[in-house]
Amino acid sequence: MKKDVFLQIIGNKIDRSGQNEQCELIAGGVYSYDTESNQYTIEYDETELSGMVGTKTKIIAGRSKVQLVRDGGFQSHFVLEKGKKFIGNYTTPYGAIALEIMPTDIDCSLSEHGGNLSFRYSLLLAGENTDNIMSIKVYGEGDSLSGLMH
Numbered sequence: 001m002k003k004d005v006f007l008q009i010i011g012n013k014i015d016r017s018g019q020n021e022q023c024e025l026i027a028g029g030v031y032s033y034d035t036e037s038n039q040y041t042i043e044y045d046e047t048e049l050s051g052m053v054g055t056k057t058k059i060i061a062g063r064s065k066v067q068l069v070r071d072g073g074f075q076s077h078f079v080l081e082k083g084k085k086f087i088g089n090y091t092t093p094y095g096a097i098a099l100e101i102m103p104t105d106i107d108c109s110l111s112e113h114g115g116n117l118s119f120r121y122s123l124l125l126a127g128e129n130t131d132n133i134m135s136i137k138v139y140g141e142g143d144s145l146s147g148l149m150h
Contacts, residue, residue, distance in 0.1 A: 001112055002032040007044055008137040013130050025049055031138050033112055038062060040110045042117070042136060046074075059136070061108050061117050080119055082106050090125070100124040114140030 009025040029044035042059045046052035055072035066080040075091040080103040089096045105120040118135040 002030060003140075005029055005031040005114060006139040007042065008139070009044075010133075010135045012133040014132070015128070015130050023049065029138075031114070031140070040108075040117075042138060046070075046072075059117070061110060063108050064106060066103075066106055066108075066117070066119050080106065080121060097126055099126075110138065112140075114138035114143055 005028070007025075007027045007029045009027065011023045011025075013021045015021075025047060027044045027047065029042055031043075032041045033039075034041070039060050039062045042061070044057055046055040046057055052070070052072070052074045055070050055074045058067075058069040058071075060067040060069070064082060068076065068078045068080070070076045073093050076088065078088060078101055079086055080101060082103050082105065084103065086101040086103075088099060088101075090099050091097075101121050101123055103119060103121040105118075107116070107118045109115045110117055114137075116135070116137055118133065120131070120133045123130050123132050
């Protein structure tokens with residue numbers, strides 16, 4: 001199964017002082033399911049709003065593991081499993097940055113029709129520690145798109 005969908009992506013970054021910075025993106029994307037691996041794939045192009053124009057994001061999600069892969073101007077491949085620290089690099093047009101990610105929660109309620117995926121993680125990047133939440137709503141056929149308009 002592979003189909004075109006609408007996505008509502010909300011990212012929250014909470015710094016040490018409790019300041020919450022939120023970014024919301026509405027995008028068209030491609031959604032698929034692999035029966036062999038029992039994983040869902042969400043693909044979309046980043047926009048100016050995310051600051052990563054020219055970057056394609058692919059999220060591969062199972063019940064307890066999420067992979068986030070970015071290709072283009074910003075490149076990364078993160079593997080998020082609850083309670084397992086991930087150490088890697090985030091490549092930008094300005095150079096690579098080392099980072100550490102500690103996932104604390106993964107909630108995957110995706111189905112062949114769409115659904116929700118959210119994950120929470122602590123990020124240590126360039127000496128700054130933040131808590132982050134990424135929530136993705138996949139609007140499938142028959143879903144009301146009224147939730148996309150505020």
